[in-house]
Amino acid sequence: MSAAEARRRPILRMIAGRLGIGVFTLFVISVLIFLAVSLLPGDIAQQVLGQSATPETVAAFRRELGLDQPLAWRYLDWVGGVLSGDFGRSLANGRPVADLLAARLGNTLFLAAYAAVIAVPLAVGLGLLAALWRGSWFDRIANVATLSAISFPEFFIAYILMFWLSVRMGWFPSIADPGASPRLAEMLGRAFLPAITLVLVVTAHMMRMTRAAVVNVLGAPYVTMARLKGVSRWRVVTRHALPNALAPIVNVVALNVAWLITGVVIVEVVFVYPGLGQLMVDSVTNRDIPVVQACALIFAAVYILLNLLADVLAIATNPRLLHPR
Amino acid sequence: MIRMLKTMPPTAILGVLVIAAYAVIALFAPLLAPHAEAQIVGAQFEPWSAAYPLGTDTLGRDMLSRLIWGARNTVGVALVTTALAFGIGAIAGLLAAALGGWVDLALSRLVDVLMAVPALILTLLALSALGPGVANLIVVVAILDSTRVFRLARATAMNVMVMDYVEAAQLRGEGTWWIISREVLPNISAPLIAEFGLRFCFVFLTISALSFLGLGLPPPMADWGAMVRDNAALITFGDITPLLPAACIAVLTVSVNFVVDWMLHRASGLKD
Numbered sequence: 001m002s003a004a005e006a007r008r009r010p011i012l013r014m015i016a017g018r019l020g021i022g023v024f025t026l027f028v029i030s031v032l033i034f035l036a037v038s039l040l041p042g043d044i045a046q047q048v049l050g051q052s053a054t055p056e057t058v059a060a061f062r063r064e065l066g067l068d069q070p071l072a073w074r075y076l077d078w079v080g081g082v083l084s085g086d087f088g089r090s091l092a093n094g095r096p097v098a099d100l101l102a103a104r105l106g107n108t109l110f111l112a113a114y115a116a117v118i119a120v121p122l123a124v125g126l127g128l129l130a131a132l133w134r135g136s137w138f139d140r141i142a143n144v145a146t147l148s149a150i151s152f153p154e155f156f157i158a159y160i161l162m163f164w165l166s167v168r169m170g171w172f173p174s175i176a177d178p179g180a181s182p183r184l185a186e187m188l189g190r191a192f193l194p195a196i197t198l199v200l201v202v203t204a205h206m207m208r209m210t211r212a213a214v215v216n217v218l219g220a221p222y223v224t225m226a227r228l229k230g231v232s233r234w235r236v237v238t239r240h241a242l243p244n245a246l247a248p249i250v251n252v253v254a255l256n257v258a259w260l261i262t263g264v265v266i267v268e269v270v271f272v273y274p275g276l277g278q279l280m281v282d283s284v285t286n287r288d289i290p291v292v293q294a295c296a297l298i299f300a301a302v303y304i305l306l307n308l309l310a311d312v313l314a315i316a317t318n319p320r321l322l323h324p325r
Numbered sequence: 326m327i328r329m330l331k332t333m334p335p336t337a338i339l340g341v342l343v344i345a346a347y348a349v350i351a352l353f354a355p356l357l358a359p360h361a362e363a364q365i366v367g368a369q370f371e372p373w374s375a376a377y378p379l380g381t382d383t384l385g386r387d388m389l390s391r392l393i394w395g396a397r398n399t400v401g402v403a404l405v406t407t408a409l410a411f412g413i414g415a416i417a418g419l420l421a422a423a424l425g426g427w428v429d430l431a432l433s434r435l436v437d438v439l440m441a442v443p444a445l446i447l448t449l450l451a452l453s454a455l456g457p458g459v460a461n462l463i464v465v466v467a468i469l470d471s472t473r474v475f476r477l478a479r480a481t482a483m484n485v486m487v488m489d490y491v492e493a494a495q496l497r498g499e500g501t502w503w504i505i506s507r508e509v510l511p512n513i514s515a516p517l518i519a520e521f522g523l524r525f526c527f528v529f530l531t532i533s534a535l536s537f538l539g540l541g542l543p544p545p546m547a548d549w550g551a552m553v554r555d556n557a558a559l560i561t562f563g564d565i566t567p568l569l570p571a572a573c574i575a576v577l578t579v580s581v582n583f584v585v586d587w588m589l590h591r592a593s594g595l596k597d
Contacts, residue, residue, distance in 0.1 A: 025441045032438070032447075036454040144336065147586060151526060151578035153533050155553060156571035159560055167563050262445040266534055270557075280446075281538050284453040292453045300442040307441075 015312055022308040029300045030082075034075050037289050087294040092286050097294045100279060105298065108268070108275035111191055112260055115198035120253055123203040127210025127249075132237060134215060142207065149204035154263050158197045158270040165193060194271045198263045206256045213248035217241045247318040254310030261299055333587060340583035347396055347577055354397040358390040363545040373566075380566050383555045388566060394547035395570060400577070402463065402542065403529040409467035410528060411521060414474025419505045421475070422482035433479070436472045444469045445531070452540050459542055462535065470528055477520050481513040522585035526578045533574050549574050 053061075069077070081088060087097035130142045149157070166172050172193050188195075217223065218241055226240045227233075265277035272278070280295035282288075333341075350357060360366050364386060371381040379388035421429040439447065451465045482505075485491060491508050499507075535541050536550030544551075549570035556567040 025438065028438050029442055033450060036450050143586075147582050148575075148579050151530075151582045152575045153530055153537070153550070153571055153578075155534070155537050155550075156568070156575050159553070159557065159568055159571060163560055163563075163565065163568065167561055261443045262534075265445060265449075266537065269538060280449055284449050285539055287453055287456065289453060292450055296442075296446050296450045299446045303443055303446075304441060 011316060014315055018308055018311050022304050026301060026304050029304070030079060030297060031075065033293050033296050033300070034078055037293065082294075082297065088290040090283075090288055090291050092283070092288040092291075097290050100291060101276065101294060101298070104274055104276045104279050107273065108264055108277060110187070111194055111198070111268070111273065111275060112264055114188065114191060114195040115202065115260060115263075118195070119199040119202045119206065119256075122199070123206035123256075124210050124249060124253075126203070127207040128214055128237075130207065130211045131214035131218060132233075134211075139211075142211075146204040146208050149200055150208070152201075154197065154201055154266040155270050157200055158194070158267055161193055161197055161200075162270070191273070194267045194273050197267050197270075198260060201263045202256050202259050205259050206252055209252040209255065210249055213252060214241065214245045216248070217245040220244070243317075247314040250310050250314045250317065254307050257303060257306045261303060336583040337587035340580035340587075343576060343580035344584065347400060347580075350393055351396040351400050354393050358393040360387040360390040362386075362391065362394040362547050364390075372564075379569065380564075382552065388569070391547035391552060392549075392570060392573060395549045395552060395573065398542055398546050399533065399536070399549045399574070400529070402459065403525065403532050406463045406467045406470070406532065407521065407525045407528045409463065410470040410524060411474055411517075412471075413467060414471030415478045415517065417471070418475040418478025419482050419509060420501075421479045422486055423501050423505050423509070429479075432475065436475050439469060439472050445534070448531070448535065449540075452535070457540055457543075462532065462541065466528060466531055466535075470524060470531070473527075474517075474520060474524060477516065478513070481516055482509050485509045485512045519585055519588045522581050522588070526581050526585075529574070529578055 078088070085098055087101065089095065090097055090100060126142065130139045133139050172189070223236060223240055226236045231240070264275065265281060267273070268275040268277040269281055276295055276298065280292060280299075283291035283295065365384055366387050367377060367381045367385045369381065369383060369385050371377055371385070373380045377387050377389070379392065382388055382391065417432055421432045447469055448465055451469075452461060455461045455465065486509065488508075491504060494504050494508055532541060533550040536548045537554050539551070539554060541551050542548040552570040553567050559567050
């Protein structure tokens with residue numbers, strides 16, 4: 001075995017290990033999502049058809065849904081379908097769930113990526129500054145502002161922005177539909193209000209956590225040592241503190257994906273944005289369970305995948321974690 | 326007490342005052358509100374006037390009265406949910422720490438799974454399976470939120486469980502419950518109390534979000550999240566009335582957060 005290969009191996013083994021944990025978590029979650037329907041107190045067929053349905057229709061509908069099969073078989077059938085892109089049919093309109101998802105998933109990912117591209121550098125930069133100048137007026141204002149922003153309901157921020165930027169100023173449309181516009185600039189403009197709402201929500205959380213992570217590192221003895229031996233402030237931050245704060249910051253970014261997903265659901269409803277979140281909320285109201293299951297599974301998979309990525313990045317940036325004892 | 330008040334930062338004082346004001350409004354809602362909760366008093370969407378200080382809503386109900394009743398309903402439901410979440414989480418966490426073994430393992434893995442997915446997604450899934458309703462809402466949100474209380478209670482209790490005085494109590498044959506309530510609980514109450522404030526904010530925001538999405542309290546009841554949703558159309562006409570219930574939510578959570586921030590800062594003895 002060459003030296004380079006030996007150095008690379010712990011990373012590969014670590015990635016394989018994390019991947020295994022991620023796949024297992026996803027499996028458990030899929031069982032949970034599947035069971036949500038089966039553990040219903042009533043009978044789903046009866047609920048959908050209503051009290052007036054004859055026993056024969058209910059039995060036929062149950063057979064159509066596959067409810068007469070054993071539980072484990074139905075689970076395998078469902079997962080098998082999902083893996084081959086078949087999420088079943090919507091109870092509300094009988095259309096294949098996959099068709100409903102296709103266009104909306106793209107819209108939601110576009111919105112989330114749009115927000116993340118702005119929020120991540122902004123939050124990490126501001127969090128670094130707040131940590132560096134801790135105790136200053138900038139830090140205090142940032143503390144109060146971010147504390148307020150994370151205490152606001154997402155829809156409050158969304159409606160305030162809609163009120164000022166859309167209704168008062170007329171700069172942006174209050175209903176955000178990116179449509180099938182071929183021009184990226186037009187899509188960015190139309191999705192600006194929902195995206196900026198998400199940016200505000202996520203930045204506040206992320207900035208507070210980044211600040212805490214960096215303050216933690218700046219309190220370490222080696223930073224004091226570097227300062228005492230006369231290293232310039234800038235160099236202390238870039239060469240001594242930042243490399244060690246990188247792992248916690250990566251984790252902070254991943255953690256905030258949770259708020260991005262939660263935020264997406266609400267923001268999409270406010271701006272009538274045709275995404276996965278809105279579809280999920282509509283389906284919950286209609287109790288269109290196959291669609292809810294599909295949306296929940298997709299959100300869960302995306303979230304677990306991003307956390308996995310963050311885990312791997314955090315370990316890759318911190319050599320100490322590569323050799324756990 | 327007086328000395329504590331003197332060292333309080335202005336934000337924390339403001340927070341305490343606002344929380345007290347909300348408590349008074351919620352408790353005396355029937356006396357303060359000019360009209361009943363579901364009473365239709367005028368036409369739809371009447372503007373602000375002497376008779377209806379904040380106008381009327383989609384069905385012609387007095388906005389101000391519904392805001393006051395909302396303080397009782399929305400905050401009340403959030404408080405009950407937080408208390409339930411806290412009870413479940415703290416008891417499970419303490420049991421996991423005290424008993425260890427497979428109880429700890431099973432509870433911890435269950436919590437890991439529940440926390441592996443954003444809570445709102447699981448809440449939506451559970452509500453679509455169980456159907457809407459206040460009881461379902463409270464139980465689902467409480468169970469999902471108790472996971473964080475569990476982690477905190479378990480971690481802090483673990484630190485106490487290895488102390489000599491706990492070992493001494495075990496050696497003289499005290500039962501699990503006695504050890505939890507007499508040795509462990511008094512020593513971990515400070516972080517748990519601060520956590521209660523944080524959890525309340527989370528639960529309150531979650532329930533507001535759900536009621537905004539139309540999955541909250543049943544319709545005739547005044548509920549701030551649902552009030553924003555019902556009257557949102559007014560915003561496109563440049564009327565800020567629908568923002569008021571949202572502002573009520575925001576002001577309360579900001580205030581609680583200010584107080585909790587100060588308590589945490591004091592308890593941590595400070596990192597910065």
